[in-house]
Amino acid sequence: MKAWRLKEFNQPLSFEEIDDPVITDPTDVIIKIGGAGVCRTDLHLIEGIWDETLKTPLPFTIGHENAGWVHEIGSGVTTFEVGDPVIVHPVASCGKCLSCRAGEDMHCENLVFPGLTADGGYAEFLKTSERALIKLENGVEPKDVAPLADAGITAYRAVQKAAPLAKPGTKALLIGMGGLGHIAVQLMREFGNSDIIAMDTNEERLKLASDYGADESVLVKDGMIEEVLHLSEAKGVDLIIDLVGTDQTHEDSMKMLKKGGSYFVVGYGGALHVPSLNIINNEVNIVGSLVGNYNQLYELMKLHAKGKIHLHSTSYPLSEANEVLKKLDEGIINGRTVLVPE
Ligand SMILES: [Zn+2]
Ligand SMILES: [Zn+2]
The missing domain is CATH 3.40.50.720 (NAD(P)-binding Rossmann-like Domain)
Incomplete structure (x- = not known):
């Protein structure tokens, strides 16, 4: 698949052909990306300011604001089927540590953060876990809600x-x-x-x-x-x-x-x-205040479905990631931008 790789700090991303992600854990899910939001955190990752905290795994694919369709499921996945449209909570949390049990996914002790600590969604496919997914309401297009996964x-x-x-x-x-x-x-x-x-x-x-x-x-x-x-x-x-x-x-x-x-x-x-x-x-x-937990994303999606929250977003082809990041850096974007695989 095609994916945007961060190979070196303070350099443009590189659009490359890499292997598709593969299921390695029974609760893994592969998402076909419908939209990946472009976030200031992506600029901060490129600047390298997360490296000390998270040990940025160069080279890797950025993009942590994702929505799409379930493409493949692990043997233990019971609540989603191939083809389901979903929004992806930004972290794959373990579900077993005390923070997870308290509902605080962002504080998970075994947290995997696709787009920051593992391959993210500036790509055609993304690997996450069943725990991270929320099914979209009928008629909601992944690209129209992807930014709610993080900005929202x-x-x-x-x-x-x-x-x-x-x-x-x-x-x-x-x-x-x-x-x-x-x-x-x-x-x-x-x-x-x-x-x-x-x-x-x-x-x-x-x-x-x-x-x-x-x-x-x-x-x-x-x-x-x-x-x-x-x-x-x-x-x-x-x-x-x-x-x-x-x-x-x-x-x-x-x-x-x-x-x-x-x-x-x-x-x-x-x-x-x-x-x-x-x-x-x-x-x-x-x-x-750091991102939000799974339940907060669930509540936000319900508010959005009721028409109470409007997302001002513009879509660009995935191939234009570097241009969009440049626009964001220059401060000329109004609302949010979303990359959509061609
Ligand atoms: Zn973000
Ligand atoms: Zn946990």
Whole structure:
């Protein structure tokens, strides 16, 4: 099959003919890819910033935001049949460790993460496990929902953490209105009662955010911190969901957060430096949020089927992966992009 291989950090991917994945465990499933979402994590993998944490297995196929059809099943698979359309939870978790038993797939002690620690979905076929699959509702096309597998649940989990604090009269600032942000706005509308302030570097993405329910929009520019403080009557916002996670967004967030406020870090790549004096004096909560568990993906798919969450996505042929990654890096993508095998 054809697959995009990451062979060397900071180099374009290479489109190569490799062996099809094969079933090695009774619960393995091979998926015929219908769509693979393109994520900023893919850029971070190419930059090599995951290498220290995950020991990136070069060369390998990236792509962790996948949906498609069941193509082949292991001898122990009982809940799916060949041909079933499915969305793929990003990790194949073991089901046996304490984290799995608590439902926290992302914390699995024996986790396999196709697209990060094993071959992923920028390819014609992908190997995962039965545990990772959710059947699509009738009439739902894999390419139209693939980004919900990662961008979607990442926004969902962060909003689930923030929503109990999003009481009427509070202000929630959402930073970054791209693939995750445009979904996070809709979920905050659905689950919270805060006034939502959307922030982005791009007017078009801010327009999309207001179409999806943001009350205010703030363009990233000089004076934006004052603008946010003004919108929150000079006290700062109660909640920030940072879907970008650069040195700059971390630093700015600490200036825009109200005393007692909560800062949810979802995007990553930068470093957050906060004097402990400020943490105690301002009583701020700093909370990390990582992707989402299987049940959260299940719930999100149900919300999507009800028409409550819209995904703004554009499809490209799989062969254009490097061009799409370049566009993402340049910040000119609105919503999410999905690679579709020809
Ligand atoms: Zn991702
Ligand atoms: Zn486990």
